[in-house]
Amino acid sequence: xxxxxxxxxxxxxxxxxxxxxxxxxxxxxxxxxxxxxxxxxxxxxxxxxxxxxxxxxxxxxxxxxxxxxxxxxxxxxxxxxxxxxxxxxxxxxxxxxxxxxxxxxxxxxxxxxxxxxxxxxxxxxxxxxxxxxxxxxxxxxxxxxxxxxxxxxxxxxxxxxxxxxxxxxxxxxxxxxxxxxxxxxxxxxxxxxxxxxxxxxxxxxxxxxxxxxxxxxxxxxxxxxxxxxxxxxxxxxxxxxxxxxxxxxxxxxxxxxxxxxxx
Ligand code: ADP
Ligand code: MG
Numbered sequence: 001x002x003x004x005x006x007x008x009x010x011x012x013x014x015x016x017x018x019x020x021x022x023x024x025x026x027x028x029x030x031x032x033x034x035x036x037x038x039x040x041x042x043x044x045x046x047x048x049x050x051x052x053x054x055x056x057x058x059x060x061x062x063x064x065x066x067x068x069x070x071x072x073x074x075x076x077x078x079x080x081x082x083x084x085x086x087x088x089x090x091x092x093x094x095x096x097x098x099x100x101x102x103x104x105x106x107x108x109x110x111x112x113x114x115x116x117x118x119x120x121x122x123x124x125x126x127x128x129x130x131x132x133x134x135x136x137x138x139x140x141x142x143x144x145x146x147x148x149x150x151x152x153x154x155x156x157x158x159x160x161x162x163x164x165x166x167x168x169x170x171x172x173x174x175x176x177x178x179x180x181x182x183x184x185x186x187x188x189x190x191x192x193x194x195x196x197x198x199x200x201x202x203x204x205x206x207x208x209x210x211x212x213x214x215x216x217x218x219x220x221x222x223x224x225x226x227x228x229x230x231x232x233x234x235x236x237x238x239x240x241x242x243x244x245x246x247x248x249x250x251x252x253x254x255x256x257x258x259x260x261x262x263x
Contacts, residue, residue, distance in 0.1 A: 004029035005033075005157070005158075005190055006029070006065070006066050006067075006192070007028070007064070007065045007066075008026055008027060008028040008030075008052075008053065008062075008064050009027060009062050009063060010061065011025070011026040011059045012025055012026075012060050012061045013045070013057070020215035021216060022048050022215055022216075022217065023049060023217050023218075024216045026049060026062070026217075026218065028209060028219065034190055035184055035191045035193070035205050036192050036193070036205060036207050037193045037195055037207070038192065038194050038211065039210055039211070039249060040253075041196070041211075041213055041257070043213075044213050044214045044217045045217045046194040052064055053158070053192065054080050055071045055072060055073045055075060055078065056074055066078065066158060076100075076103075076105075077154075077156055077158070078156055078157065078158050079154050079160065080151065080160045080161075080162065081148055081151050081162070081164045082147075082163075082164070083163040083164060083167050085140075085147045086147070087146055088135075089135050091134070092133060093130055093134075093135075093142075094118060094119075096146055097149050097153050098114065100150045100151075101117055101121075101153050102114060104154040105154060105155050121152055121153040122146075122149050124149060124152060125148050126145070127146055140167060141168050141173075144164055145176065147164070148164070148176075148180070152189070158189075159189050160191075160192050161193040163195055163196065164176070164193070165177065165197075165200070177200060177203060178233070180204065181203070181229075185229060185230060193205070202225055202242060202246050203242075207222055207224055208223040208225060208249055209222050210223065210249060212257050213257055213259060220252060220256070223245060223248055227241055227242060
């Protein structure tokens with residue numbers, strides 16, 4: 001593979017004096033522009049891994065390296081979108097994005113440029129018409145779109161998504177997945193997305209990283225999703241390659257690494 005853009009190297013994480021680490025020796029290399037999904041059962045350590053890459057949590061050993069620099073703290077080059085949006089409720093959608101712009105890439109921009117860049121990112125997620133609304137006045141899906149606009153507005157090297165659509169209804173989720181696919185095609189952003197939705201992982205990703213159950217979780221398998229882009233969810237629904245990828249992930253999760261007591 002090409003030189004790794006993002007490298008996760010021998011990451012182990014142990015919390016407090018737990019007898020076993022949550023994660024044990026995770027190695028992963030991500031190419032620039034690649035869309036990687038990480039899938040695994042609840043509690044296996046997906047968010048823990050993402051938080052190490054985000055710089056929100058120090059690994060007990062090993063670490064993450066982005067473009068040759070070891071991650072040691074959070075930074076705008078690694079923008080995170082969580083399942084539950086973290087918009088500031090007293091600010092409008094515009095102001096929520098603008099705040100991120102002002103604090104990062106906007107420092108080198110004129111006032112007019114910061115304004116234009118904020119609007120550009122709102123338009124990217126089709127939220128320009130709602131720019132003056134506050135979070136309480138928009139739907140959950142719209143809030144996630146603002147969260148994505150805010151993340152992208154920082155021009156991150158890597159977009160880190162932790163189950164960003166997990167709390168949304170199926171139709172809204174599908175709509176946002178399509179938007180993220182569009183944005184990924186347009187900007188070529190490198191994406192690491194945590195999900196537990198098999199269809200979502202196959203639809204969006206270039207590779208699917210499948211994690212074994214914790215504690216002591218490792219990467220069990222990595223699946224290449226060899227489907228041409230742009231991808232269309234309706235056409236894929238009957239595409240043999242899509243169905244085969246889906247089945248491979250389902251088998252991993254529900255046969256080889258099923259939870260002992262299904263919750
Ligand atoms: P996932 O995102 O795959 O559902 P997490 O990464 O959130 O899983 O959690 C993995 C395991 O680590 C869980 O057993 C969880 O209880 C534990 N864990 C996560 N964060 C902490 C923490 N700050 N302190 C102690 N244990 C934690
Ligand atoms: Mg999680």
